[in-house]
Amino acid sequence: MTGENVRWGILATGGIAAAFTADLIDLPDAEVVAVASRSQESAKAFAERFGIPRAYGDWASLAADEDVDVVYVATPHAAHRAAAGLCLEAGRHVLCEKAFTLNAREAGELVALARTHDRFLMEAMWMYCNPLVRRLKTLIDDGAIGEVRTLQADFGIAGPFPPSHRLRDPAQGGGALLDLGVYPVSFAQLLLGEPSDVVARAVLSDEGVDLQTGALLSWENGALASVHCSINGGTPVSASVTGSAGRIDIPYGFFFPDHFVLHRDGRDPERFAADPGAGPRNSLKHEASEVMRALRAGESESPLVPLEGTLAVMRTLDAIRDRIGVRYPGEAARRDLRPA
16 A cells, blocks of 8 residues: 555544544545444434545444445444454454453454454554654653653543443443543553553442542552543643653643653753644544554554554553452453453
């Protein structure tokens, strides 16, 4: 796939699908050719909204569409395994929203399918593709703050959400952790890798999902990360990384920052700002561009969002859920998840 437009299919028609599609159609080398929903009416309305030529009332028709190069899966995460798996088996490349799946077992199944069918697969962790986040990682990897000692990150929204909302529904993988906690966990693992130990506590709803969760992640080199997520209280949505020779502070929106500040011993603070030419700070174009770059290069996964990193994050989310006692309907016994 070299030179021509990359043809996209959109699977699901919710808010994140709309946001992604709006950004996608602004890219000159992208073409959105089809959309699918479980409802023909919903697919048709979405297609008319964005000028998409084909609308399907079922997922299988989109997966079978030979004019589609790559499918963006934007269903609630409880359906990711089924939707992404269907597309991979039909020969489509896949960009799948986060949390990647309900658990690490399902994530491993998708990775195995992608490798069996020689298809590209990537988690839609747009934070990892953000240019300013990439700059931050480079600084830390190059030793700008010395050896990382501690990290703090949070993501909480005020709510309240009624029991009927998907965020309160165990059948849809509800709770704060998979929707919001995936961001601070992924941020910590971007910089430190997979933790060696996990401690966690949570406040659970009557339905059995987490309303708020706090976790302490630790690494064998002595690094610690404190991460928090909530669907019953708005938080600063900020992050801070402290090392042996300095600190980086990221204000509101740490996973799509407009700036961060580097503090180093004996020096004035340095402010790093997003390139004004990079577009709005909430742009999803960077991850779409990375998918298309990888497809043209013939890569089966992205070096920015590697599959082993996605699997490692899912193992940590499993470990946190194990500690706080959250299990979703139909999941196997906890023995198939990450052990203590």
